[in-house]
Each structure stands twice: as structure tokens, then as C-alpha cells.
Amino acid sequence: LFRSYDLYLLMDIDLPWQDDPLRDFPEQREHFMEIWKSELNAINANYRLISGLGDQRLENGLHAVKDFLTLI
Template sequence: MNHIPKIAVVGPESTGKSTMSDYLAAHYQTIAVPEYAREYCAKLTEPCTWQDEINMFYGQLALEEELLPQANKILICDTTFITVKIWSDEMFGKAPQEVLDELPKHPYDLYLLLNIDLPWQDDPLRNFPTMREHFMDVWHKELDSLNANYVLISGTGDDRYESAIRAIDEFHI
């Protein structure tokens, strides 16, 4: 099988990652890998534990592997397991070693880092409405440390979508 480029849609909470991923998948007539952690956390009855973070890491990897064969030329990923590292660092002071070991082994071809210029939308699974700038800085640092190919996507409405499409088209062609 030919290499299927993986496009990761990432960023702090409430930046429109899921909406953008669905939009891009429809635009490119391909599949979007949903954020495994969202469904996982929705089922939790207690605060997230260290083991939950590890479970979400393995779950995200498995979901991407499962859906990759359904991709049409590119695979859109609604976040990545870098999120597990970022949340673990914030909540527990460090990330699971298996996550750190695997990060460089699972690169994405292009990351779309969604800016925090959209208004905050409350959601029971969102925790840090006042820390979006902090997490934006963290995302830049994490992507830089991986030497990742990424583009900052800003704007609202159609402008935001068009910026993402332009970034993918410029990368992909």
C-alpha cells in the first residue's frame, strides 16, 4: 500500500478540532479519525488516572490503525496522542514513558495547529477555559520539539476552513 499522508488537527481545548476534522474529511472525501479520549473520558465516573492516560494513548493508536485502510489519499486525525503527553504533564507532572518513547515513532505528515481565536464553548469534558494561551504555547513547544511540519490555522468561519484546505493543498501537491 502506498503511503497515506496523515494530517493531524491539533490545538488547545475549544478550538474547533472535531468540527474542522469532519469538514476536511468531507472536503477530501476521506475519513476522519475521531478523538479517542473524548469518548473514553465521557464514560469515566471518576477523575482521569495515570492508567486512563495510558489507555487513551493505546486507544488512539489502535483507532488510527483501524481506520487507515479506509482513507482516500489522506487521513485526517482529530488530535493525536501528543494530547496524552500534554495532559499528563499538566495533571501528573510527567507523561507515561511509553508515550514519550512512541512520540517520535508516530509522526504525522502535517499538523494543523488551530489557534485560540474562536470563543470558548463550554463542554463537560473541557477543563481549562482560562489556560488556552498556556496550552497554545505548550502545543508550539511540543510540535517544535518533534521537528513537526505544522501550520497555524486562524480565523473564523469559512476563512478558517479555507486556510486549512490551503495548508493541506500546498503540502499535499
Template structure:
């Protein structure tokens, strides 16, 4: 049984999840599991399908499993497959059953929910610039439904990073 704590960095679009994950991995001298869907979607031809969401779910889990042995005391995860549930429900009206089945079996020890207080950054892979508050509420509901241990990270610049380091340090007891 793996005893390495998994820290998930989650939140709506354009909240700095990838940058925060890389920062925390460097700070804690460990590895960050990148968001599988970014590369997957960048290579898509046409619209994302329900099957693509299932593929991203499997890809995220496989990437996490592959990188876990490289972790040093903690594993930082740039988002989780919970994103597949949220996006599938928003775009297709329902989530893949295998995602729903896996959620309670694949917990993360601690979540950092990044706040929407950062300015929106355009990106061809981002879709909902006017629904950030809506998705922030969705993330709260989803994490609460999982009974997840999480902290909201707000602030700009170094203050945001310092808040995340404090939250992770408090979680780790250091």
C-alpha cells in the same frame, strides 16, 4: 509500508478540532479518525486517572489503525496521542513512558495547529477555559520538539476552513 499521508488536527481545547477534521475529511473525500478520548471520557465514572490516559493512548492508536484502510489518499486525525502527553504532564506531572517512547516512532506527515481565536464553548469534557494561551504555547513547543511540519490555522467561520484547505493543499502539492 503505508504511504497514506496522515494529517493531524491539533490544538488547545475549544478550537474546533473535531469540526475541522470532519470538514477536511468531507472536502478530501476521505475519513477522519475521531478523538478517542472524547467517548472514553464521556463514559468515565469519577476522575480521569493516569491509567485512563494510558488507555486513551492505546485507544487512539487502535482507532487510527482500524480506520486507516478506509482512507482515500490522506487520513485526517482529530488530535493525536500527543494530547495524552500534554494532559498527563499538566494533570499528573509526568507522561506515560510508553507515550514518550512511541512519539518519535509514530509521526504524522503534517499538523494543523488550530489557534485559540475561536470563542470558548462550554463542554463538560473541557477543563481549562483560562489556560488556552498557555496550552497554545505548549502545543508549539511539543510540535517543535518533534520537528513537526505544521501550520497554525486562524480565523473564523469559512475563512478558518479555507485556510486549513489551503494549508493541506500546499502540503499535498495540489
């Protein structure tokens, strides 16, 4: 089952790697980022890449959503 969303927020890999049970393959972050981008492009998804550290990352995400909402 496929669901389409109006906006996808793709988190950038600019944060330092932190090992935990949910994360794998730190040496392949760039590879998996390209896969995510490719998949989003394949479904013609409207997405924004969110980068930044700390509060700036949150602000960048909020800005992307606010920009999107002004378009609808």
C-alpha cells in the same frame, strides 16, 4: 509509541470559548497553545497554525493542506 505525521494542523485559539464537557481551563488557553507549539517544535514537526472564524477557518485549513500537497 510515537507516530510521526507529514503535516500537523494546529487549531488556533482565536475562536470564542464555549464550555462543554471536553474543554477545560478557559483562562489558560494561551498557556496550552504554547505547550502544543513547544511539543511540535521539539519533534521538529511540520505544522501549520489554522485560524479564522467559520468558513474562513475551513478554507485556511484546506489551503494549508493543498500547499503541503504541492510540495510532495
